[in-house]
Amino acid sequence: MKAEHFASRDDILSMFATLDFGGVMLIENYSIVGSELFLHALLNYTYEHGLPVLVEDIFDAFAGYVRHFDVMNLSPPLEHVGVLKIGGVDDIGNVVDKIQFEADPALYLQKKERAIKTAMGDDRHVYIVTGFERLLGFQHDAKDVYAIASHLREILGDETRMTFYLIEGNVIRGFPINTLPLLEGVATSAMELHDHGDSVLLRFRKSILTLLEGRDEVFIRPTDVVGWW
Amino acid sequence: MEVTVPELLELIRPGEIVVVEYDTSFVPEFTLKLLADYTREKGVPFVIDDNFDSLYTVLVHCNMLGLKVDLDHSYVLKIGGKKEVGSKIRRVEFHPDPRVLLRNYGVAFAEASKTFENPSINLVLGVENLLYFVRDVRDFYRFLLGIQRYVGDKRRRAIYLLHTRLIQSLPSYVHFELRRIATSIWVLNSYPTGAKLFVLRSPDFDFVGREFTVDVGGVFRDES
Numbered sequence: 128m129k130a131e132h133f134a135s136r137d138d139i140l141s142m143f144a145t146l147d148f149g150g151v152m153l154i155e156n157y158s159i160v161g162s163e164l165f166l167h168a169l170l171n172y173t174y175e176h177g178l179p180v181l182v183e184d185i186f187d188a189f190a191g192y193v194r195h196f197d198v199m200n201l202s203p204p205l206e207h208v209g210v211l212k213i214g215g216v217d218d219i220g221n222v223v224d225k226i227q228f229e230a231d232p233a234l235y236l237q238k239k240e241r242a243i244k245t246a247m248g249d250d251r252h253v254y255i256v257t258g259f260e261r262l263l264g265f266q267h268d269a270k271d272v273y274a275i276a277s278h279l280r281e282i283l284g285d286e287t288r289m290t291f292y293l294i295e296g297n298v299i300r301g302f303p304i305n306t307l308p309l310l311e312g313v314a315t316s317a318m319e320l321h322d323h324g325d326s327v328l329l330r331f332r333k334s335i336l337t338l339l340e341g342r343d344e345v346f347i348r349p350t351d352v353v354g355w356w
Numbered sequence: 357m358e359v360t361v362p363e364l365l366e367l368i369r370p371g372e373i374v375v376v377e378y379d380t381s382f383v384p385e386f387t388l389k390l391l392a393d394y395t396r397e398k399g400v401p402f403v404i405d406d407n408f409d410s411l412y413t414v415l416v417h418c419n420m421l422g423l424k425v426d427l428d429h430s431y432v433l434k435i436g437g438k439k440e441v442g443s444k445i446r447r448v449e450f451h452p453d454p455r456v457l458l459r460n461y462g463v464a465f466a467e468a469s470k471t472f473e474n475p476s477i478n479l480v481l482g483v484e485n486l487l488y489f490v491r492d493v494r495d496f497y498r499f500l501l502g503i504q505r506y507v508g509d510k511r512r513r514a515i516y517l518l519h520t521r522l523i524q525s526l527p528s529y530v531h532f533e534l535r536r537i538a539t540s541i542w543v544l545n546s547y548p549t550g551a552k553l554f555v556l557r558s559p560d561f562d563f564v565g566r567e568f569t570v571d572v573g574g575v576f577r578d579e580s
Contacts, residue, residue, distance in 0.1 A: 159541070159557045159564075187501045191537055194507040198371050198539045199559040217505050264493045264529065295536060301529030302493075325565055349561045 133326065134347045136355040142345075143172045145335055148251060149284045150315040155296040155307065161320030161327050162293055163195050164352045169255065169291065170203035171356040178289075179252045180208040181243065186228070187215035188258025194219070201353060211242055213262070230265045232274045247287070254290045260298040263306050272306045279313040325349075359553075359568045361390045362398070368515075368540065369559060370475040371508040375538035377520045381546040384410075384481065384517055385417045386572045389425050391479055391515070401476035402430045403468055403512065405461075409437035410482025423575065431468040431476075435461065435486070444468070454495055457486075458502035469511045478514040484522050487530060496530065504537045549573035 146152060156162045173180050182189050189210060196203065210220040213235070214228030224242040229235040243254070266272050282290060292310070296319065299307055311317045317332040329345040337343045368374055376387070388404075388411075395402035404411055404427075411432065418425045432442035435457070436450040446464045451457045469476065490496045506514065516538070523531045535541055541557040550571035555563045 159535075160561075186497055187504060191504050191507065194504065195539060195559075197508040198369055216501055261497060264497075295532065297532040298529045298536070301527055301532060349564070353561070 132346065133351060134329070134345045136351075138345065139168055139347070139352075139355075140172065143169070146289060146316075148286050148289045151279055151283055151290045151313065152292065153311060153314040153317040154291060154293050154320065155317070156294065156320045157296045158320045158322040158327050160349055161322075162295065163192055163199065163201070164327065164347070164349055165293060165320065166192055166255075166257075167196070167201055167203045167356070168352060169253075170205065170208065173253050174204040174207050178207070179247070179250060181211060181223070181247055181252055181254050182208055182220070183211050183213060183239065183254065183256045183258075184215060184220075185213040185256070185258030186261040187217045188261060190215065190217035190219040192257065199353075203356070209246055211239065211246065213239065213258075232266070232271045232278075235262070236274070236278045249287055251287050252289075254288050256290070256292045259292050260295050260302075263299060263304075264302045266302075266304060266306070269304060272304060272309060275306075276309050276313050279310065283313065283315070357566075357568055359570060361394055361570065364553070364568065364570065365391075365394060365477070365513075367558065367560070367563060368513045370510040370513055372513050372539040372559070373503070373507055373537060374513070374515045374540040374542060375518055375534060376515055376542045376544060377518050377523075378544040378546065378551075379520050381544075381551070382417065382421065383544055383546060383551060384414050385421060385423060386575070387515070387517060388414050388479065388481075389418060389423045389575060390572070391477060392425050392427055392430065395477055396426060396429050400474060401469075401472040402427075403465070403476045403478040404430055404432045404442055405435065405478065405480040405483075406432050406437065406442065407435045407480075407482035408485040409439045410485065412437070412439035412441050414481060415441055433461065433464050433468065452489055452491075454486075454490070454499035454502055458499070461502075472511065475510055476512045478512040480514060480516045483516055484519060487523075487526060496533075500533055500537065507537060507539060 154165055184190060205220055208220060209223040212222055212225040223246045226238045226242060282288060316334040319330045319332060321328045323346060327347045327349060329347055331337045331343045415425060427442040430442050432445045433448055434440065434445050435448045446468060448461045448464045490499055538557060539559050543554045543556050544551045550569060553568045553570055555566050558564050
């Protein structure tokens, strides 16, 4: 693909359409506004397709993105979105449950699974995790990270859930243990967002899409994305 | 493209946190002088967060440079430190637990803001001093989440001055997390009589990637 070709709204919608329930998507953001743009697109897409969303907001990461939307004059739909707070102090959105922050992953995983069950029952939903890097920042032991990866293996193939992990890659890389390679191995697809001049480069690390179309890079103009909805 | 300080400040929307990254230079001194002049002339409330006597340090430098800085209209929120400079000083009692410190700060900020009719310009000096008190990852996040709650707070347009190499000497997630909560990031590169300003982030995409020149040679001519 040539650099001067930019992704259209249809390109992005068809990319979302290839994602399946039971999948775990890892989105590693290294760009300045990539996370906000990705969330904006995903919240609009799920709303238009009548898909309920549950956001896991670890340490106010989601609250931070929503506050940025406000300053950027963006208002993606949030009425179909429930928020599950893990720690943090900033209750933004429709908070369905609050779990105290636990550095012990076994406790955290148990509590959050119970909360998801209560909030969603067996309904199909899109599950978006924000601030996962902050949780990983508290892990000092490779064994604990392994417990989290095992959990990902368990939700893999769970047909009631389509899971997105929106991760700030630069933050993770600043922590003592780089957990990304382990998580990438378990995920069904992994992509990275980078700044590229005025645009954002979406690079697929592994994706069914690249197998089908033989390309692994897409350029997106931020001004386009905010105009699509 | 050369811009004036008023033009630059018009780019900042109420509720923003602007992170201004600079390297060793007189950037803090000129920023203080230019913001003080701008806010006085335009009647914009001017709040200075003075962490651990950093305002005093900057003012001493200004004096030696021969910069006259009039802070009579300013509201100083003094966190830690001993040297009380500026006007309408409110003390924010320092506490090593960021949650307590930020609660104390919130009370002082609300008190100062009560009288404002327009969003203030809030210059934050010496924030790196606070970061030195942060003991661990959890403390850092308590501190960061406290600041993040001011994103979108229309009472202010905040400008955080960050010494790049100083921040980079801390664990690398500190710098990235501060950049992440910022709504604008301006990277300054100074030259003898001014600075080039690169807009790395802005809520207005038209400004992202643009470079401006702010020349301060004229500040001295105005005084003579």
